[in-house]
Amino acid sequence: MGSPNRLRSCCGCASLKAGTIIAGTLGILLSIATIAIVVYAKLDYKTIIFDDIIPKYIIKIILIVNLCMTIILSSLLIIGALIKNQYLFLPWIILGIMLCIGLLVDVIYTAVVAFLDNKVEAGIYWLVFGLLAVVIYFYMWAVVLSHFLQLKEQNDRGRYSRTPYRR
Template sequence: MGCKVDRLTSCCGCGSLKAGTIIAGMLGILLSIATIVIILTTKIDFKTVIFDDWISKSAIKIILIVNLCMTIILSALLIVGAIIRNQYLFLPWIILGIMLCIGLLVDVIYTAVVFFIDDHTTAGILWLVIGLICVVIYFYLWYVVLSHFLQLKEQNDRGRYSRTPYRR
């Protein structure tokens, strides 16, 4: 038998899961575009945890931009999937989303620890608090999309317009 997952029935208590899914996809696109613009227009020194010693700074920027372009494509697929009610178009975003959520959590904790080690306590606390709030919001949006995916899957498995037969 399968594992039953509890799911949400609405987004933020008042919106539909479909609307929440479309909003999550639009936010993915907008934040990715904004990040690409920031990468291309500022002189931010990006650092990585593992590859910082043997990959150039420009290569790191290129890798980030390619990843952000993939996020834009997967977010667009998510929006299309929500509009045409195709649950399979959700899957790439759902998989990417949970990986990004875990990565964001690791990044927030790692960066906060670096701030604390460098005696930037206030920055570490702010990074930790704001970062964890972002992780919670991101995870919630991911859960909205997963809930809508499961809702569509259930409807498609039983037939979208089927009902239980009328009994006398």
């Protein structure tokens, strides 16, 4: 039956397994695209703190390493969904909620900075599309968490329902 707070499907039409694979695939594709942007685009990277202390190339390296870790964890998520091993979901679930919170903070911070710089349109853009991205990201995280709990429940039921060996 499951918990009433757990999702039963992805987007109302796909299985939690399919949603988990989609979340992992999107994580890989978005990370690869972001690495390409970081490497090839001439962008000015800023951090909330340490902006004057850390050289820009170090910020790029840290970002690329984090994106490579996201690719690895998303790959583990996909493998875990395919072989029904919920433990391979855990790194992605932990990283996912941290990234979701970080994305929320970044969206709010960027919008506030835009408003303070009298860039009202940019601030509205960041709030609308940034918060939409946060909601979508959180939903996909909830899909993965629901599939994790579903697999855990199935595995626990299977483990404890076996009859002991008798001679």
